Amino acid sequence: MLLLLWARWSEPSVRLGQTLEQLAVAAGGAWTLALADVDAAPRIPQAFGAQNVPMVIAMWNQQPVSAFDGAKEPAEIAAWIENVAAQVGIALGDGAAVEPEQPEDPRMLAAEELLNAGDAAAALAAYEAIATADGPQSEAASAVRNITFMLRAQAHEPTVLETAAADDVDGQLAAADVLLLGQRPEQAFDRIIDLIRITDGDERTRARTRLLELFDLFDPAEPFVVSARRKLATALY
Template structure:
């Protein structure tokens, strides 16, 4: 459950690089804006003590970058939808978005020196560091490989991702892409080997976490039962929670992710505490395996949040 809390009641420093956001403007202010420069999202509330320490330091660090990074401040008391979708469980929580995806973040107040390092790293990610042309080339290669994967050319995508890692062995996007390519080829063991071979300092990155979640779902799929049989069991007894959970697993295994999410949401609605909140845990595993902006993720998190806060 989200602990609602936040920052001082003082308005953000004036300037085009710092603004107040909301559930309604999140896509425009954060996701779309991060296509050009990294965007930091500061989740806060007026009564949160640590937020009063973090806010001014974060604003000052962003102002130093002169537009290389932007800051959007969201009061979670007034905007619970986005906070729920991003699984904000305590505040202050800070997320950084770049090119439409979360790329970094932290919880709690940090000393100014660490905040400066955090913001500086994001500024460099957005093009402030030397060697930008080479990085742009690798980013284009990753995009091309992702396109191959989306078009069903998993083998070609795997080769491209592997080649990228030869050039940059710390490219989290390439590791995540290679894992998904192997999974698309049905090679779960190979995908797991790639994940285990990723550098330790990449663990915790969105791409690696998504890859780990995808492998977990693939392992579950190996033991999934027939969809038709499980659906018949659920229809015969809607309160058979294990059958509904197994049906969701089977649907996910067959590529029907949206239907799997719907069954898990229904299970959560019927008994959110069943099997140590298994439905909620499985929902988060599916959400983590997809891009944060995927409609299945956005709709699923919104529905889950509405149940939690009902």
């Protein structure tokens, strides 16, 4: 599957979407195309660490395997798709690239409908109920973490970036949320790591706990997460 992160205000996004739709039809079902509007679903680009639109992400077995951003010519995209297929060991020509369809969980569909309708609080409650049943490693638990962060971050005033004192735990944690919501994870993590360096006791524990929670919003292999974990180790010891 190819996932296109796009925005209605971005002409390159719209054109790329049209190109991908044409290529998907020409592929005859060898791969599928999904679109995510970054304005309607901001947690999706955050999850992939996307900094720009348009961005195309190749997914295989529900994991990202390759990506590119910006506009490309149809021939370039077709060659990229062929290369991705070769990386995962499939042949597009024989239909082997079609991923087996998984039955959709009606509980997840209902929760997603609430989120798409703009009722984040109700969606959060629905995902929490599913996560309780399915466990902390489930897709629902991941959705809970993302929505919880989104609701908290959206409640902060952006001015906290300038007004929070260096040793103001609440202020700096709020500032980190604002930065992360603005897709600046490195700066968000650095804010909390700086706070950890100058605090101790319960305040330091609070800051460290929040940082670990933010790490969980991303793939642990993301370079900025790996770098921040190293900085955290240095700050603690």
